[in-house]
Amino acid sequence: MKRAYIKEIAYYVPEKILDNKYFESILDTNNEWIITRTGIETRRMAREDETIFEMGINAVNNLQNKGVDLTVVDTIITPTVTKDYIFPSMAGQIQKALGLKNCFAFDMSAACSGYVYAMNTATALIESGQSKNILIVCSEKLTKDINWKDRGTAILFGDAATASLITSREDGKGVLAIDMQSEPDFSIMLNGGSVCPIRAEDFDGADFKIHMEGGETFKRAVIEYSNSIDRVLEKANKKLSDVNFFVPHQANLRIIQAVAKRIGLPIEKVSVTLNKFGNSSSTSIGLALTDALDNNKIKEGDLVLFTAFGGGFTWGSTLMIW
Template identity: 40%
Template sequence: MTKQVFSRIAGTGSYLPEKVLTNDDLAKLVDTSDEWIAARTGIRERHVAAEGETTSDLAYHAAVRALEAAGVDAKDLDLIVLGTTTPDVIFPSTACLVQARLGAVGCPAFDVNAACSGFVYALTVADKFIRSGAARTALVIGAETLTRMLDWSDRGTCVLFGDGAGAVVLKADDETGVLSTHMHADGTKAELLHNPVGVSKGFKPDEHNAGVRVMMAGNDVFKHAVKALDSVVEETLEANGLDRHQLDWLIPHQANLRIIEATAKRLDMPMERVIVTVDKHGNTSSGSVPLALDEAVRSGRVQRGQLLLLEAFGGGFTWGSALIRY
């Protein structure tokens, strides 16, 4: 009988740009205030990439830290999957650019674009590679420079997003690690959260810079996100025969504190068992979940053997979850 193979998180890493933009800083740009932003989103500040600092730069630094934590040499990687919606260039993929800097040339490397669910999607792909035997050591990254596509005159969106990257190294193991992942999408809701820039479609910027900005119907997105995350959480628990009270930590996408609190309430989890970084990072899209995971690991809150539920929701719509025995 063939022994079952699992993918285990061997190390985590993250990176944030040096520049910090507070709510008070934003109040000098648009009609807003720290109180207004914090009350509606829970965000107090976010990091912004420096001039010339790219998504691959952030991803590379997060990857190096994850590899160091895992005790893995980049040359031993069998796979690199990078979730992003803000690649350096259209091609080559940002994963290939990171691969070159790491010196891991030879293994497959590619990007996954699932907006804010990008890391969960990328983790799922890497997990399948390892479970199938096609890879034994994989680097999974979520990285974004979303501030590059913001309309800084639109207070409904510019206050929400930040830049950052997180990464994990997965290794094949006969002990359980990633127990299950679950992915979903609904392209019929694309217009509720999107960016109209594209090569095939083309774009013509207007006086409002509409061609390069995040466009979002906030209230509609909120309602769909809460419903979708409730559903995928229930699906995850049922698939693993678990009760919600068996979870040690919820590590959610850091988009909005109200959405995080709604999910925690559904799980009957006290906020003390929920990793929250949205106040310091804002919404870093694909970078959100791995950033929160790395902070939780390095702070000592997340310990080996604990049961973690990761979940995310993003444009597409896309949403997904991962249940992990850390």
Template identity: 40%
Template sequence: METLSKARISAIGAYVPEKRLTNEDLEKIVDTSDEWIVQRTGMKERRLASEWEFTSDLCIRAVEDLKNRYHGTLDDVDMIIVSTTTADYAFPSTACQIQEHFGWSDTGAVDVNATCAGLTYGLHIANGLITSGLHRKILVVAGETLSKVTDYTDRSSCVLFGDGAGALLIEREEKAPGFITFVQGTKGDGARHLYRTGLRSDLKGEKLLGAGKMVQNGREVYKWAARSIPEGIKKLLEQAKMDLGDIDWFVPHSANLRMIESICEKAGIPLEKALTSVEWFGNTSSASIVLALDLAVKNKKLKEGDTVLLYGFGGGFTYTGMLVKWGASV
């Protein structure tokens, strides 16, 4: 579906906790090894929030970073959208906690939960709200403290997850909008392969495991992503009447480097065009895409005007892919 956008990404910020969890550290916790982890995931280390550091703290630090790098004011932000699966509380929302910290009183605030697709879902919603004329400046924030819901006795999953947060500013722009087109969908019957229990512990009569911790069937998630995402990329390009040569950067959810390699191979995207954060931050769920973008900005890879293919996918199963023109000058 082609979109008639009137919005663009205008600024970025990010934050990761100081504490590192290396593969060598994990060798002391579970039966694993640096070689095993790197071979299967590409991960080298992750960042972990401290005992008294929560998702709202990480998100606030990411917004503060954006504020310091942005060539304008955030006092006229009129909506805060936060993507997270690890909010401090069931309510109030993380977005409300960000609003309280910065004191923007004439600002809407809402959390969304689309798991690892949360950042692209947030961007999609922000683009729609601004293009419709209802809003003019929206903060889209993604933050996770997955270490607090990771089962560190499960060696197949505990090596994967890390903590972090990122923020993007979306502003109204009629002359040179940045959102080109999108694809979106859900495969709800995949829910049993990736979940965290909440108020109930069954799914269609089936007893669920986990007791509040994440449970993942990595093989099934990998198969679904490796099969469906190349199809979504093809559809995106067809809708935009573009080809792979028109894409400067591919930024998928950084779930697993081997998965990204497989997706690139099947989609025909050169691996050197993929921007990732998984090597140094692990799988940070909804925050992974913005962390990858931030690394690319700091490494002077990603530049204003570049055409970027963002693709979030995760538990649900749900996904949102989009083509955008990068608009942030920082």
């Protein structure tokens, strides 16, 4: 049976580091308050002239530097929400930069659930025989969409990019089960689209920046994380005790700890990188996975669980034999 498998993954983060002391200088907050409520100590910030495409290509280059041959890629998926342009697709721009001809490319949008949605879409494409080698590129420049006056969101987000090569395998390794759901009743539509275009005469900034109801998001995230995990394990006929390692979206340490406790997983089996990178939306799972691999926390044959929750709301899980 064909299964999708993460053959290799790499990341790129900008050089500039924003620590919590920076926010002490611009907001009514302090280092202890931020760490206690989020677990975040630092996050990365892209240069003003650094594009989302440029960051994505840097991650792709780092993937190639690991010896990955991208000439075999037949599909490119880019689940990025902070785009340089509305169209054409960023995935198409990456295809052009790589000079790939026999390939199709498309963007998708699922906010912080983007990597899981892209991985699950890649799984369907590989299992159907449509694709054999899929490049997933996540690149987010969230700092350009931050309301720097909003203490509740300004402290959370950072910039990063990841690139993953998903291949087809038939040796038992790879994705066992997937789960995806959404509930758009909880969307808050940002201005700037065709319905409410940006106009200089009424632009005040806040209407065009990230907004989040933290309390509601926290409660729903813990519930839906847990429900999604239950479903994906049931589909694979596995138990929580079978899981060797958990790679969640890096939104908030308190959410990660609450989910781990709710599902009975010790924190030692959980990848946590938000202390270094903050919430980087679709790129966060890739960052957390790379960190776990670099530190030998995941071994061949391990059952690895990925779970994400994003704005809108969106959520999902992927269960894989490494």
